[in-house]
Amino acid sequence: MDLFGEGIAWLADPGNWTDPRNGILLRLWEHVSLSASSLLVAGLIALPMGLWIGHTGRGATAVIAIANIGRAVPSVGWLGIVFPLTLALFGRGGLGFLPSLIALVALAIPPMVTNTYAGLREVDRDLVEAGRGMGMREMEILRHIEVPVALPVILAGIRVSAVQTVATATLASIVGGGTLGEFIVQGIFVRALDRVVGAAILVAALAILTELTFSFIQRRAISPGLSGGREWSPMDPGQVGRTTTD
């Protein structure tokens, strides 16, 4: 248990935070910015796709295929596949941020697509028909009826992706992407276990914080008239399309 103490001590040392070449703040910033960018890019791809498939109902086979691939290929697998490609294509530029981004985006897409699709599919068709009958256009139906009703499930998917992205960003260090994972991976290598444990604590805290934040958003964003039906818990991973959690 004294390893724990060492980890805490390492975290407590302000010098470790501000070290310009390998400081905690630096790595933390790398971690957060990588995660955020990946989530953003993935969202820009996955959400419209999910909305389209969910609204029109076409492409269910494609969705299932995406979900299955997403679940079967491990996160390190993505990194491992993308890395040689970016390296070959961009040389030094293909190190670090780029392969990490691509891999993380690939991992973040399935939960958001499948959840968005499933959420929209669960919307009562009668509501949609009522909207059409009132003269709403397709986009309006999507915006004003389907999305608000499906919001809990969609947000759950985003939450799952977010937590997963933050978690997998840890592994970016193996392709030179830095992040907090750098401390863990390097630390294991050189047997400096204080920073391994310290960084692990930090990473865990960051992931839990992400989970809680998005849960909070999820809860707040749901119309009070919708709460019935799906049983819900703060740690609800949203079931649909849950992949790995690295």
Add this chain to the structure above:
Amino acid sequence: MVAFEHVTKRYGGPDAAPAVDDLSLTIPAGEVCVLVGPSGCGKTTSMKMVNRLIEPSAGRITIGGEDVMSLPAVELRRRIGYVIQQVGLFPHLTIGDNVAVVPRLLRWQASRIRERVDELLEVVGLEPAEYRSRYPTELSGGERQRVGVARALAADPPVMLMDEPFGAVDPIRRDRLQNEFLRLQEQVRKTIIFVTHDVDEAIKMGDRIAILERGGTLAQYDTPAAILANPASEFVERFVGADRGLKRLSLARVRDLELIEAVPVRAGEDRVEVRRRLDRVEELTYALLVDDRDRPLGWIDRHDLAGEGPIDPSAATPGAPTVERETTLRDALSALLGSSVQLGVVVDERDRVLGLVSVDAIGERLRAPVRSADGRLHEVGGPLEAAL
């Protein structure tokens, strides 16, 4: 055979309003007792206390003289058939295995179980070879209901509890199921407690009816005819409906009446002869015109038989409604009202004329005294008359 002795059920402390309040009644062996009443009257609660799915707060229930508490609940239930509205067939078992559940729990021999399953499937009208290996999802609602009944009968229990068993099917199918069940009951003669909210179903199915009021009190317990003829209170009167006279008519059939002798005549018969035949039947003033195959065509008034010569078919009033001996008096009345002479022709299955019935005779039957379950005769009336 099944007796309730001052049975009370309360939910929540001793000051809570009772769901069943001091219920006492006895159901003779082999009879169907229907518990009926508005929602909240405690009918289902009462029934469930018999197999101890609900335990009474006070009083006791006996089956064949034995207190139901004298056995472990699980054993008790294996000796009582239980049918519920949504049936509750086990989706993961075949129809055959579903029916075999209780016999298996009782450890019957495998061969005996097999025979029994096939026997019961036939009894409820499902071809064993076809249905035995199917699964509940493959069956329609009506078929599932029948399997539910077969399953309850499997271990040949003396007592059966049925909670709105036909409630979940459409009226046409319900009618058929009810009829089949009544036929079945004639063969097996089980003691049955049947719960329903539909007073017409109660009248049709019950040898006795127990009408319960909200708050769990017994309003009246008697045969359907007696209740309809003499409702014990305003509540009962309202509950059975303002058409209770007509309802009573559906309890009796044409065969319960004395038929008036018919005077069938064919075209071309001699008037004098017909007049003489007509005069021999008291109160009959119409001759029945029939065709060459003795089928009723219409009525000839005696006045149109004056004079001599062959009868004149064109003077006949058309419309001679026919009924059968098994027709309920209610349906008969409905048919007769359409006839301008207020008479109907009773025919057998080969359309041969057996006699006549009149609207008057039906009305007279309604006014005759009714025998209640305790054997006494009562004049027909309502609570108001009873108070006089």
Add this chain to the structure above:
Amino acid sequence: MNEDEPFIRFDWIVSNAEEIGQRLGEHVLMVVASVVIGFVISFGLAMVARRYPQTYGSILGVAGTIYAIPSLALFVLLIPLTGLSVTTGIVALVLYTLLILFRNIVTALEGVPPDVIEAANGMGYGAGQRFWRVELPIAMPIIVAGLRIATVTTIGLVTITTFIGLGGLGYLIINSGTRRFFPTSIYVGVLLCVLLAVLADLALLWLQRRLTPWAQAREP
């Protein structure tokens, strides 16, 4: 990485077949052990939650929190407790299956139609008999579906155990692959992972179908 190296070096695959097989074996072993243990524990927890419904939320909360922790971090954090051994890996992997399986089993059991339960009670099933002969069989399809998800997830997670020296297919992907700039190893590792996941999924799907002949029956 040598630019004029061929994309995949099949000769390497052939000459290292033994080691590849070994890694695959390690991987499978860890997956099976974790899922089986995880299932047993989740089942027990589900029984607890059934008996004491108020505990459901707390158990779910704890399992969910653990689930959110990145696997590498969890492995590391367990080291002070269980040392740098296979135990650490298995413990962490088991913990990850808990959320999926616990919730899945509870939901599956709750999905048994209430009229079936009432009929079972009324017919004279004791509580235990009713559970084993009625509720559990009916819940089986959903439980196996949960097992599928847990298994595929675990197959992916086991790759991370290479970081704490436990081998598995992750070794091929990271150690002999990415770290050495050697794509062939990466592809072999990833491919085997995917194949394993697909096979496991199909095998469990087959099991699911076998256990539930009634689910295949067509409605009228």
